[in-house]
Amino acid sequence: MDRRLLLPLLLLLTACAPTVGELVDPVDTAVGIVGPDASDTAASSREEAAAEELSRAGSVPAPEFPDGLDWLNTEQPLSLAELRGKVVLLDFWTYGCINCMHNFPGLKQLEAEYPDELVVIGVHSAKFENEGDTDNIRQIILRYDLEHPVVNDNEFLVWNTWGVRAWPTLVLIDPRGNVVGRHSGEGVYPVLKPVIESLVNEFDELRLLDRTPLKLRLEKEGRPSTVLSFPGKVLADPEAGRLFVADTNHHRIIQADINTGQVQAVFGTGAPGLMNGAAAQAQFNNPQGMALAGDTLYVADVDNHAIRSIDLISGRVDTVVGTGNQASRYPPVAGVAPEVELNSPWDLALAGDDLYIAMAGSHQIWQLGLDDGILEPLAGSGREGTLNGPRAGAELAQPSGLALGPDNRLYFADSESSSIRWVELAGNSPLVGSLAGGDQTLFQFGDVDGVGSGALLQHPLGIVSDGQLIYVADTYNNKIKRIDPASGEVKTWLGEDYGWRDGEQPLFYEPGGLDLVEGVLWVADTNNHVIRRVDLDTGLTSTLVLSGIEAFMPAANDYQGTVLVLEPATAAGGTGTLLINVQTPQGYKFNDLAPTSISWSVEGNVARIPIEFNVTMPDPTFPMEFEVEFIEGSGALIVDLNLYYCGTETQALCLFDQVRLELPLVVGSGPGAAVGLTYQIPKPNLPNY
Structure with missing residues (x-):
């Protein structure tokens, strides 16, 4: 079904819900739910008696999932019947909704605290057509x-069964399969x-709780590491020859040479957190x-709800404003930095001493005054909406991209209204207005070129101006579009369906950030995990190859990668041979632009390995042999491998595998003067390439 036909039917009942409330009575959640089925009627008298004594137990049976839906993070579809004995939490969400994103930390905290008692199931009921695609x-x-x-409910079958009215909505089901209640909005953890x-305590006391771990097959299993992970934004500084990349899912900022892609600096450990220094x-x-x-460099640190600063001379990172917590009041309250609490700052624009957020x-x-704080x-x-007019009373819908125009206006990509809008920065009665895209409802979206509201976009996240035209990353349409701010005319410039292709007819995959300087449009091609370079005159597109990131990897004693313990080996004392062999999967090769590194260490003093055997080289040739001295005793040989590889046809998508091999070793007086370590890089699970 065309989502543009389906969603208006839900419009009067559906919204993103930022509020924090209480778990409501299960009767309110049971829209469309009928009475018990035969299996519930035949439940044991002991269970029925127990349920009556449970203060939190539900009484309305939860409806089963329909057949034929796509499931993710699991090998097979799940049913509520097979989850009896577990507390089940249904999370109705759609992936572009900021309020849904705000619930993820709370859900993860609950999962960590109740790993065997609680099963969270994400019910993804997509707002946008692009969001309904399983890939x-x-x-x-x-x-x-x-x-x-996660189950893909792209036809709203589960949504309608439960009578859900808002994203996000959480429904709690007790271990007997009855509905406890529901909660719409944020604040899921408290x-x-x-x-x-x-529920856990009461059902555990009655021995009705099943703590058997649920077997899952996570989507991330078999996925290769990439140099970048879902880069959200990009910023070019051609005067200093620098390019800055928000390596979003690696939780770091990368500074690279704008011409060569050589990494010059990395800010952040790669682990999520809020730490200055x-x-x-x-x-x-x-x-x-x-x-x-x-x-x-100022950075919108989204999930820290903070604005950070990086001194590019000293490398020090500080917090300009934000406490690390999402604003406890809605909307946030004005004040003086750094104590003000923020709410998912997504993009920045700077004009003089004014930083727009x-x-x-x-x-x-x-607006943050950098001079007075x-x-x-x-x-x-x-309030989320599309209302234009005076600035203070206007309604916006998840603004996610900012661009200063030459007309004293700040243009912004208003993602949830699928529109490009503007706010006047000066004047007696400054206004908010619409330039292109939906201006009536939050469900006015599509992929149509045209003028003003006659043009349709789909969840745009990136925007930049060259002083004449405005360039837009029409994210969910996987396209780059151009808008004439004088007429409001929107024209598709680059892109078709999602994918990855360079050249004169490039493909993108949910591009999220843009910058434009000196005739070059830089694109953060988010789902392709790369940065693209577009010649403004010709549209010719290439992919930037980042190299040298291995110089900024954690030290061996801070190792964070995969550890593989090999089968134990034996060797004779004295001079011997150490051999290492690393093989790429079929169709892949080592990258000759990004050097692979090999670093040795020894546990238990069973060998002396010269420091010069720690090597870094592009396009290495395996197997490698080293002459070492083995010493009688027991211990282990350890080798840390940072491996860069790419497809034999292209090396623009640079894949990365970080692994530590540990070889338990016993050195004695018997025969055997050679020891070998072998590693096969797993074949990447990249269905779109």
Whole structure:
């Protein structure tokens, strides 16, 4: 079914819900739910008696999932019947909704606290047509590192069965399969934690709780590492020859040579967190938009709800504003940095001493005075919508991209209204207005060139102006479009269906960020995990190859990669041969632009390995042999491998495998003067390439 026909039917009942509330009575959740089926009627008298004593137990049986739906993060479709004995939490969500994103940390916390008692099932009921594609949902599962089952409810079958009215909505089911209640909006952890705790304790006491681990097959299994992971934004500084990349899912900022792609600096450890300090110790959490003022780079640190600064001379990272917590009041309250709480800042734009912030989480644009530290809303009431007019009363819908225009306007990609809008920065009564795309409802989207509201976009995230035209990353349409701000005319420039192809007819996959300088459009091609370079005159597109990232990997004692323990080996004391053999999968080769590194260490003093055997080289040739001295005793040989490889036909998508091989070794007086370590790089699971 065409989603544009389906969604208007739900419009009066459906919205994104930012509010925090309580778990409501199960009677309210049971829209369309009939009475017990035969299996429930035949339940044992002991279970029925037990249920009566449970203060949190439900009484309305939960309806079963329909057949024929696509399931992710699991080998086979699940049923509520097979989950009896578990507390089940249904999370109705759609992946572009910021309120749904805000619930992920709380869900992960609940899963960590109740790993064997609670099963979270994501019910993905897509708002946008692009969001209903199973492959695209798979990408978002990887992006947000979701480790629970997800069912693709793209025809709203499950949604309608449960009578859901808003994204996100959470429904809790007790271990007997009865509905406990539901909650719409954010704040999932404080609302559900006490209820789940009570259910676990009470059903455990009655021996009706099943703690058998649920067997899953996560989508991330078999996925190769890439140099970049879902890069969200890109910023070019041609005067200094620098290119900055928000390596979003690696939780770091990369600085590279704008011409060669050689990595010059990395800010952030790669692990999510909020920590100031030197580049190698600092932490970010899903960074997105950036703005540059001289040698200070400002970063929208989305999941830290903070604005960070990087001193590009010293490498130090600091927090300009934000506490690390999502604003407890909605919308956030103005104040003086750094104490102000923010709500998912997504992009930045700098004009003089004014830093403009796309506050996606509260549907506003804020303004930070870098000279006085005053932070306050510029536009948007905090209510999600499409209402234009005076700045303070206007309604925005998850602004996610900012671009300063030559007309004293700040243009923004209003993602959830699928439109490009503007806010006046000066004047007696400055206004918010619409340039192109949907201006009536949050469900006015598509892929149509035209003028003003006659043009249709689909969840645009990136925007940039060259002073004459506005370039838009029409994210869910996988296209780059151009808009004439004078007429509002929208024309598709580059892109078709999703994919990855360079040349005169390029393909993109949910591009999220743009920058434009000196005749070059830079594109953060998010789901392709790469940065693209587009010649503005010809449209000729190429992929930037980033090299040298291995110089910024953690030290051996801070190792964070995969560890493989090999079968034990024996060797004779004295001079011997150490052999290592690494093989690429069929159709792949070692990258000759990104050097592979091999670093040895020894546990238990069973060998002396010269430091010069720690090598870094592009396009290595295996097997390699080293002459070493083996020493009688027991211990282990350890080799850390940072392996860069690519397809034999292209090396623009640089894949990365970090692995530590540990070989238990006993050295004695017997024969055997050679020891070998072998590793086969797993074949990447890349269905779109």
